[in-house]
Amino acid sequence: MSNLITRDKKVCWHPFTQHGLESDPLAVVGAKGAQIELEGGRKLIDGISSWWAILHGHGEPTILQAINDQYARLDHVLFAGATHEPAVRLSERLCELAPAGLSRVFFSDDGSTSVEVALKMVIQRWVLRDQPKRHTFLAFEGAYHGDTFGAMSVGDPDPFFASFKPLLFDVRRVGLDKDEAIAALDDLGDEAAGIIVEPRLMGAAGMKIQPDGFLKGLEQAARSRGIPLIADEVFTGFGRTGTLFACEQEEVEPDILCVAKGLTGGLFPLSATLAREDFFAEFLSTDRSRAFFHGHTFTAHPVGCAAALASLDLIAQRDTPQLFERMGQRLLNSLQGLEGNPRVRNLRQLGGMVAFELCGDQPEGYLAMRSQVLRKVAQDNGVLLRPLGDTLYALPPACTTDEELDQIAHALHAMVKADGQG
Ligand SMILES: Cc1ncc(COP(=O)(O)O)c(C=O)c1O
Incomplete structure (x- = not known):
């Protein structure tokens, strides 16, 4: 050995x-x-x-070069009360490339945290709207969204999360059937917080491809009921499914999009949660308590952002x-x-x-x-x-x-x- x-x-x-x-x-x-x-x-x-x-x-040499150049210029700086070119430029690029309507980028470190951020944005927004009872997400059998507590809650608990079940929050979980999903939403009524889905292809579920029209049906159901659709493209993003984002395959425009894994070409841990402007606007206030209270030490790490920018260039050059x-x-x-x-x-x-x-x-x-x-x-x-x-x-x-x-x-x-x- x-x-x-x-x-x-x-x-x-x-x-x-x-x-x-x-x-x-x-x-x-x-x-x-x-x-x-x-x-x-x-x-x-x-x-x-x-x-x-x-x-x-x-x-990948061009990403390595971008990482090295960025390390030499600016290694790390906090992202509360400070900003930097790689984060701003990456936010601009992601908003250009992502499905229409997504105009705000919140950075974190990995897929699980990008999901955690999405869930917390949704929940806090309902609280800000004075609808705190809206805290039940619709999620899907076999889904996997990561290993932190929020992400585990919306993921299918069997078999991996069984030990943590008593601490996971309630979720309405249904099979990959549009009508079943719509019926569950209606049953939840004014307790429905939002829908979270891995668009088109569910990786950890066993590489399950969703039926055609399933994702579009969810978007329509969410929109007509005024509840947000979270697309978890941590796995499917950046071309894996044959389009830049899997949502494009059904012309779906989610309210929130989670990306990680391939964001930096996989060479640096970084993730992002993109939200629509109306989402951001509801947190905007002169009242400090309405701020989105979430952040990590390495939020918007400049080196990760530089790696992601280089990776996005490669995606465009090479299709x-x-x-x-x-x-x-x-x-x-x-x-x-x-x-x-x-x-x-x-x-x-x-x-x-x-x-x-x-x-x-x-x-x-x-x-x-x-x-x-x-x-x-x-x-x-x-x-x-x-x-x-x-x-x-x-x-x-x-x-x-x-x-x-x-x-x-x-x-x-x-x-x-x-x-x-x-
Ligand atoms: C769809 C999806 N969401 C979230 C995650 C969690 O990402 P991470 O392992 O980077 O926390 C994964 C990981 O495989 C995933 O496939």
Whole structure:
């Protein structure tokens, strides 16, 4: 066992990891383009963009340059009572690019905090309107919005958040059915606070693609009832689904938009919550108590903002959404041979994402270990992949070459084969 892993095992506590069960972590020493390099020189293709964050590729030179230049100019400064060019410019750019109507940008650090900010904006706005009873959000089965308490509350508690259930606030949760959602809203009546949804593609739910018209239906229902629609594009933003934002696919204009992960190309932690002007206007007052009381030490970190600006330039130059679409189609084509395989169900693609479910009965005890076994098969085939339950998927960065895409498809084929022998 490498020295790094031995030391890690003494002092580190990893996310979403049962240390009593899982195999040793990969000892990673570098990353470039679509590949990560392990101790000893072995390389793996990052088939899931390091938790869906790396947008263009690891070590993208223009983003690194922007980061270095910004560090030399201004490393960090508080964002209360101070401002700086990268934050203002990034806010301007995001408002230009985002669905129409979003004109105010509130920065934070990661996807969970961008969601937390969105929820708090909605709740405080109802309080400012003297409607404090409006505190129940409509959310969806399988949804994942992050790991802080507000984000956990609107996420599906099963199975991950079960321990925290007593402390999570009440949410009305429905399936991916427009009529069911509308009926639930009507039932909530004047307790409805807002709707939160991952537009088009629900990542952690198992790469679920929503039925066509679902998102548009939610927008119409929200608008006609005067309640805000929060679009959580933490995962889907910046081209992943084949359009810059997934909301564009149904011409949806949310009241609030959450972005993170790929915002900086995945090279720096930064997130943003965009709101409509009328939202901001309701907090605007000479009364201090009407201010939005939320903030983090590193809000609008100048280096993160500079990285995001460089990433947005690259997206425009390279037409990243189109690149993802082309990559997704190539992956899908290479996986067509799995159609008709009795172990494989629901092969699908959206933008740069391909997924399918594995089915069939496995010997007892195997299921719990299945994900680990399959991860190992992927690694033995030179690819880093992490199945979500029964869902196998890939979502590599935009720089992935055709040869690397074919290798990812090959690894997925090998996983299906190995599962059949499990
Ligand atoms: C849709 C969505 N929202 C929020 C989050 C939370 O983001 P973070 O892990 O950066 O806190 C995630 C993370 O996967 C996500 O997929």
